[in-house]
Amino acid sequence: MIFAIAGVEVRRFLRDRSNIFFVFIFPLLLILLLGTQFGSSNSETRVALGGVSGTVLETAISEQLEADGMQVESGTAQVVREQLGRGRADVGVIISPEAAAAFNDGRVTDLEILTASQASAQAALQEVKGSLMAISVRHSQRAALEQAGLPAEAAASALAQAKEAVQAPRVDIVDTDNTSQEFRGLGVFDLGAVQQLLLFIFLSSLTGAATLIQGRRFGVIPRTMAAPVTSGQTIIGQAVGRFGIASVQGAYILVGTALLFGVDWGNLWLTALVLLAFSAVAAAAAMIIGSLLDHDGAATGIGIGAGLVLAGLGGCMVPPEFFGEPLQSLSWLTPHRWAYDALAAIQRRDASFSDILPGLGVLAGMAAVLLFCGAWFLRRSLRRAL
Structure with missing residues (x-):
């Protein structure tokens, strides 16, 4: 009863x-x-890469982002915007035909970078900027060697040997913020x-x-x-x-x-x-x-x-x-x-x-x-x- x-x-x-x-x-x-x-998550930063596909610039960006531990998805510019709007990507990078041509010619390259609305997107944006800066530095070094008269293949080989010979500085960041540590590992x-x-x-x-x-x-x-x-x-x-x-x-x-x-x-x-x-x-x-x-x-x-x-x-x-x-x-x-x-x-x-x-x-x-x-x-x- x-x-x-x-x-x-x-x-x-x-x-x-x-x-x-x-x-x-x-x-x-x-x-x-x-x-x-x-929401925040400790998973990989999600980057949507769109625009002109199959170019040297797209390949360089994709490889660098993945080497830096980010998750990269490629598509059209419209797909990139949809991914950002639905919260499925943190940062979007759109490559225009002019940007791809400028990169091939060694000129200043302008990229369209979009961020999602969630709070974690700003931190992801800084990661993407760091990766793009690494590409810019490497490309500038190679262009300087080629302008000095070194063939393209020899310049690329010299840069690769220099990268292996020089040990990059290591920075260990110790997080003393107990609040940040408390939420670390949580899903979105x-x-x-x-x-x-x-x-x-x-x-x-x-x-x-x-x-x-x-x-x-x-x-x-x-x-x-x-x-x-x-x-x-x-x-x-x-x-x-x-x-x-x-x-x-x-x-x-x-x-x-x-x-x-x-x-x-x-x-x-x-x-x-x-x-x-x-x-x-x-x-x-x-x-x-x-x-x-x-x-x-x-x-x-x-x-x-x-x-x-x-x-x-x-x-x-x-x-x-x-x-x-x-x-x-x-x-x-x-x-x-x-x-x-x-x-x-x-x-x-x-x-x-x-x-x-x-x-x-x-x-x-x-x-x-x-x-x-x-x-x-x-x-x-x-x-x-x-």
Whole structure:
């Protein structure tokens, strides 16, 4: 009987047509937007090379970029612009016929360089400029040798021998920025997926409290209690229903981001444990709102407001690694921060169960306290209604 009550609550929530967009479409769209605009990755810099193909200049640029560890894709100028617009390339280099001819003649060569809109494109642009500078220096050296009377093949051979004989200086950069090291290794969508996962689990749960209010107002719960069902079973069924709503939202985002965006969630069993604990907190909070308020519109408004504020404090809008004091300390009062840190440890550092156990314990404690309060408020409202 408990699971029957819970199943009814989940079905009522999913049958609300407004939830089709906000529960299933909007979260993935937001993750896609955040990933393409602000996501960063430690993968190879992606360069789209277009324009005149098969020229000496195109070959030189392609070989130099690949030698410098960049991923190069060739196509037409239109393809280059489309790749940049869709976020599939960081930098685009377009070679005009005039540029190819100027390079062959040893003259100044002008290239059209375009960058994508994501923040990481500026760093990629500097890499591409460094590679192009290396080509320019090598080409100038060869032209100078040829102008001095050395044949083209001999000039190329001399430059190759000089490159082998001279050892290039080695520069080791030590990154002491702990924040940069924390995010190193994340995929484009990994960070945004974690943040939006927690945000929408809590939002969906709090706004889903409206179904509990409707059940009280329209007599659904009193009719349920008219059956051979105890008040305790009814309250537990409502709590399980709220938990089901949160779990459905979390499982959908988890699977959707893994399949569509290739998000690496780390150990799925540990990730599932964190999601279950966080869903329990969200469900208990929804129980409180659904028991204290008598108007579903007010519950939706309060749920959205409270959900956004807690998400912001907990690091679901701006990563908590960027927080200063006292906001850093204040964020630990939210369940979002504990869940965020546990998921980050699993995703970035291959954390074990013992590593995330403190976070799970805090989430379980929050869920127990909120569930006790929600059950007490719901029991009181049911007695008042009866």
